[in-house]
Amino acid sequence: MKTQRWFTPWVLVLPALAWLLVFSVWPSINTLRLSFTDAKPLGGDVDFVGLRNYTDMLHDGDVRTALLNSVIYMAICLPLLTILPLLLAVLVEKKLPGIAFFRTAFYVPVIASAVVVGLIWTWLLDDRGLINNLARHLHLITEPVPFLTDRWLLLISAISLTVWKGLGYYMIVYLAALGNVRKDLHEAAAIDGAGAVRRFLTVTVPGVRGTMFLVSILVSVAALRVFSELYILTGGKGGPGGKDQSLVMLIQQYAGGFYGDFGYASALSVLLFVVTLIPMIVLARLNLRSER
Amino acid sequence: MKTLRYLLLILVLAITVGPFLWELSTSLKGAGEDIYTTTPSFVPHQPTLNNYAKVADAIPVWRYIGNSLVVAALTVGGNILFATTAGYAIARLRFRGRGLVLGLFLSTLVLPGEVTIVSQYVTVRDFGLADTLVGVALPGMVAALNVLLMYNAFRALPRELDEAAIVDGATVPQRLLRVSLPAVRGTLAVVAIFAFIAAWDDFLWPLIVLTSPEKYTLTVGLQYLSGTFTQDQRLIAAGTMIAFIPIAILFSALQRYFFKGVEEGGVKG
Numbered sequence: 001m002k003t004q005r006w007f008t009p010w011v012l013v014l015p016a017l018a019w020l021l022v023f024s025v026w027p028s029i030n031t032l033r034l035s036f037t038d039a040k041p042l043g044g045d046v047d048f049v050g051l052r053n054y055t056d057m058l059h060d061g062d063v064r065t066a067l068l069n070s071v072i073y074m075a076i077c078l079p080l081l082t083i084l085p086l087l088l089a090v091l092v093e094k095k096l097p098g099i100a101f102f103r104t105a106f107y108v109p110v111i112a113s114a115v116v117v118g119l120i121w122t123w124l125l126d127d128r129g130l131i132n133n134l135a136r137h138l139h140l141i142t143e144p145v146p147f148l149t150d151r152w153l154l155l156i157s158a159i160s161l162t163v164w165k166g167l168g169y170y171m172i173v174y175l176a177a178l179g180n181v182r183k184d185l186h187e188a189a190a191i192d193g194a195g196a197v198r199r200f201l202t203v204t205v206p207g208v209r210g211t212m213f214l215v216s217i218l219v220s221v222a223a224l225r226v227f228s229e230l231y232i233l234t235g236g237k238g239g240p241g242g243k244d245q246s247l248v249m250l251i252q253q254y255a256g257g258f259y260g261d262f263g264y265a266s267a268l269s270v271l272l273f274v275v276t277l278i279p280m281i282v283l284a285r286l287n288l289r290s291e292r
Numbered sequence: 293m294k295t296l297r298y299l300l301l302i303l304v305l306a307i308t309v310g311p312f313l314w315e316l317s318t319s320l321k322g323a324g325e326d327i328y329t330t331t332p333s334f335v336p337h338q339p340t341l342n343n344y345a346k347v348a349d350a351i352p353v354w355r356y357i358g359n360s361l362v363v364a365a366l367t368v369g370g371n372i373l374f375a376t377t378a379g380y381a382i383a384r385l386r387f388r389g390r391g392l393v394l395g396l397f398l399s400t401l402v403l404p405g406e407v408t409i410v411s412q413y414v415t416v417r418d419f420g421l422a423d424t425l426v427g428v429a430l431p432g433m434v435a436a437l438n439v440l441l442m443y444n445a446f447r448a449l450p451r452e453l454d455e456a457a458i459v460d461g462a463t464v465p466q467r468l469l470r471v472s473l474p475a476v477r478g479t480l481a482v483v484a485i486f487a488f489i490a491a492w493d494d495f496l497w498p499l500i501v502l503t504s505p506e507k508y509t510l511t512v513g514l515q516y517l518s519g520t521f522t523q524d525q526r527l528i529a530a531g532t533m534i535a536f537i538p539i540a541i542l543f544s545a546l547q548r549y550f551f552k553g554v555e556e557g558g559v560k561g
Contacts, residue, residue, distance in 0.1 A: 008464045009387040016378035017393060019434035024400045027408035027415060034411055091300055102301045104547045106308050111543050113493035115511040116532045119518055120315045123525055128328040130314055137330050168308065172551075225404050228495045235519060248406045248496070255410050255500050265410045273407045280402070 034266035041260035053267035063268070066247045070224050070275065073159055073246070077223040078279075080163050082216045085170035090204065092171070093178050103175075107168040114165070118232025121161050122148065125233075148233060151243045158229045158244070165229075166222070170215050174208060181207035213287045220279035224272070227252065247272045312536065319343050319529035327525060343530035347517070350527060353534060355506065356513035360492055363429045363509055367491035368484050370433025375483055378434075379442025380468050384454060394443070400436045406496070413500055423507060428498045432491060438483045445479035446472055481549040485542075492539055510535050 035053055039046045057063050092103050109117060124130050125147035132144040147157045185203045194202065205212070227248040230238070238245035247268060254265035314334065321327050322338030347353050381387070382394050412431050413422070421427030449472055457467045473480070495511045502508055508516065514535055518528045543550070 004385060004464050006387070009381040009385040009390070012377040012381035012385075012464075013393055016374040016434045016439055017396070019374065020396060020400060020436060022415065023412060023431040024403065024408065024436065025396070027411035028403060030411035030414065031408055034414070039414075088304065091297065091304070094297070096294070096297065100551075102305060103551065104544060105305055108312065108540065108543075109308055111489050111493075111539055112312070112536050113495065113511050115493075115495050115514055116536045117311070119514065119528055119532045120311050122518075123315065123318065123529065124311055130332050133328070133330050133332050137332070164308070221404060225406050227406065232515065236515070251406065251410065252496060252500060255413060262410055262414065269407045269410055272404065276404055276407075
């Protein structure tokens with residue numbers, strides 16, 4: 001019995017496939033191509049310039065600073081956002097009265113726009129904002145802490161914002177994984193007299209090991225892609241002397257405006273891609289090795 | 293033990309939701325009230341909605357909401373329609389090249405969206421859609437992740453479900469709409485919520501595509517409000533609440549489906 005015509009699957013797949021080719025596959029190829037040109041936002045002649053954009057990058061202090069910021073960003077986000085959400089998931093896993101409310105509430109920072117939470121945090125961290133005022137009220141400080149104007153404090157503030165905003169998201173990822181951890185192992189360990197901490201380390205952590213690995217990859221790539229938090233906390237300026245920029249902020253600057261440079265922005269995009277591949281490869285190898 | 297758990301829950305609640313409440317409180321404080329006092333007060337002494345009215349004087353906030361809604365509607369519609377059809381075909385129909393198509397969708401997940409943003413802009417510009425709302429919505433109208441979510445959900449359905457319908461002579465569209473789609477409603481809800489949040493919250497892409505202030509989406513307009521027009525924290529707070537409250541309401545209305553969909557379909561696959 002003939003149940004379908006040969007073209008039916010293609011009619012169903014084609015719109016999504018066309019989208020993928022036009023807005024994902026082609027732009028990937030085109031990014032590489034543009035990175036060897038001097039293409040400008042306003043059009044005009046496009047010439048191939050070979051490796052010039054890449055050699056320019058080597059001598060670009062902004063790029064070096066952005067890379068340094070990215071590495072610091074990732075180094076701090078990775079452990080915090082791999083471990084804290086797991087603890088949070090364990091906390092909300094048990095079916096207590098009202099637990100659905102807490103789960104939903106913890107997820108709220110995830111659904112709020114980075115612009116919204118960025119502006120809220122700008123107000124919290126302002127010299128005259130809530131955190132400085134509370135600290136002064138408690139006589140912890142006499143001068144306001146320059147969370148938003150000091151090069152390093154600003155970076156730490158943006159990292160805190162990223163961690164805070166990501167907690168709920170990775171909590172949900174872990175929550176789904178915790179459902180698959182075997183209950184009988186927990187019970188057996190409890191009978192053997194293992195306390196909560198010991199059960200967490202010997203039963204829960206091994207049970208969600210695969211998910212921890214996945215989360216650590218997601219976290220490191222997300223940290224390297226940071227844009228909105230830094231943009232909003234620095235008012236679009238990238239902090240004092242532009243020292244708090246990320247790679248994506250640089251890409252955004254070169255992507256538009258009168259002084260834009262698509263060629264250079266594309267070369268920066270290729271650099272971003274290579275940089276995000278590194279933690280993926282390193283973590284994947286670590287995961288393989290520890291499985292053996 | 294139970295008390296300790298609740299204490300911890302309330303502590304985390306204060307950390308995650310507290311900042312939103314502080315912003316809400318700031319947005320309701322009257323002009324005569326000192327918002328910079330060293331003994332911070334959570335409760336406005338002169339509660340007023342005046343700041344919300346003043347946001348509309350500083351930026352065309354209704355227009356920005358409209359713009360964001362247009363982008364969100366296109367994004368949600370596109371993802372529901374095309375992720376469903378593509379996910380269904382890959383999961384439930386046999387055809388040559390099926391594995392290749394699935395591989396293509398999977399491989400694009402590795403690529404951070406920011407990497408292609410410049411050449412995506414070139415593509416959108418070449419279509420003549422730079423500085424338009426359609427240009428803002430277009431690349432996000434089909435997300436590979438959503439196709440894979442729908443694929444996973446359809447794949448988890450038992451084969452027998454189709455076979456009975458095939459014996460009854462149901463065509464592919466009939467099977468998709470009447471048999472399979474009702475069974476994956478939860479995942480469809482997750483796709484719709486994700487698509488709406490992604491479109492409503494996005495900042496970088498509309499910032500690049502849009503140059504005319506009257507076409508700004510709400511997030512870009514908000515940033516504009518804080519940067520150009522005002523140093524008044526009450527106004528900025530009111531603006532952020534205007535952007536935040538609709539999505540908070542939407543999410544709390546649909547959160548049951550969301551958490552159910554995440555637990556059932558999304559992960560077990």
